[in-house]
Amino acid sequence: MSGKQLQGKTIAFLATDGFEQVELTEPWQAVQAAGGEPRLISLESGKIQGVHHDQKGDEFSVDQTVDEVNATDFQGLVLPGGVFNPDALRLSVNAVNFVREFFKEGIPVAAICHGPWMLVEADVVNERMVTSWPSVKTDLINAGANWVNQECVCDNGLVTSRKPDDLPAFCAKMVEEFAEGIHSGQTV
Template sequence: MSNSLKTKKIAFLATDGFEQVELTKPWEAVKAAGAEVVLVSPKKGKIQGMNHDEKGDRFKVDQCVDSVSAEEFDGLVLPGGVANPDALRMCEDSVSFVRDFFKQHKPVAAICHGLWTLIEADVVRGRRVTSWPSLKTDLKNAGAEWVDEECVCDEGLVTSRNPDDLPAFCKKAIEEFAEGKHANQTA
């Protein structure tokens, strides 16, 4: 086990309908690297994971998004799933929470449909990203340069396409969280 994130605290923002493996694999990797991991949600209690279109496990929320600040964390992970980011982008507290990581130049890792929340936060303009292919047009319309690659990193913003990319996504996210602030990471 590495201790590269020993002093770091990483937020995972999700709600019902997140792709379970896109939360659990990065969670395990970031925790194994020594970080404190915190599940943040607009919802209290438990949230429902999904294994593609089948219900997965339920996960206990650690903190509600309306009671936390990006200042408390060293980085952010946004898992995908279709329903999860669609709900998050309709929640102003969630969108503001995400945007604040960029204002504070902190690393953010988003996978699959998780980038929908980044579009709503208006933080992809001028950035090179990847995602689930159906978000390509949305991202281009939001000013991003979309590419079809396993893992893309642009000034502390780590993005990947799908669960097959998780090994590269987790490795790069940990590297960026360990590095810390990025002067060019802006909202």
Template sequence: MADRLSGKRIAFLATDGFEQVELTEPWQAIKDAGAEVELISLKSGEIQGMNHDEKGDTFPVDKTVDAASAGDYHGLVLPGGVANPDNLRTNAGAVSFVRDFFQQHKPVAAICHGPWTLIEADVVRGRRVTSWPSLKTDLKNAGAEWVDEECVCDEGLVTSRNPDDLPAFCAKAIEEFAEGKHAEQTA
């Protein structure tokens, strides 16, 4: 299925402290499916990946969130890591960027701690989601139905719990990106 996402552009939104494998595995799977991928961040230059609590590699940023528009992409991936979404959710530009994907009914995939940013964008109310277990109460308080499952999809919103779920997460994200807009996906 090397051409399943041919002609699609997928944004990855991350900043320093992202869980490296939660960016690299979906990135490669989505590229292998034929999409063009871009790394969007709060700053230009490079951002620091993490392998759990140890520094991983650095990755070049393609565009800052202030220069990016959800209208230029067919979907969005939000990797986890603790520091990454915690910093993203305090940045108005990042929160607006995420919310715009929902307003445009575009698929979004968030793994592990990634849904923290979704909470701040106020896009989880009434949705069935999963995440790293420590986000359960935050997601419930934001109006989501939290479940402990490998991969959950609710009208174009794909969520998974941790790196062990990456095969299912990548497969479902590709499926949703291939499908495109969801009429029921709203902010």
């Protein structure tokens, strides 16, 4: 996962307070190691609070708000988990539309743990194979997804994983998909 696979590519990380810190920092480092430029996108400017499960983590500076960007500004999207993070994001029409736009444009998306809740809200998982944290399984199935209990699943540019232990496989597949670029046939 080293080298310049992502040279010249900018990857959006959509998060807000309560994101699982390691699910942002490890993919962020993977993007940087592959020569890409990660950008932290959130609901408001300033800083957002990471968590380590149920304990406060570090604060991270937001690069841009979801109101200031479009999916076409990026070559990939990462949706970290954490229970509070996707639950708050899916209440934002602009954040949901931002995620949906990646699928309309065929731009690869990677979501881990509780992150796939945003995929449910954006209505982009119908007939897709995905995985997630087990408590999100029923929501994904109800949204039309084919949920499987696997370390890492990739379906036409959509990479999903279950938990922090899956990060090595998730990061490797995510970088591969971002390097490959636009996928045809993504439907919303």
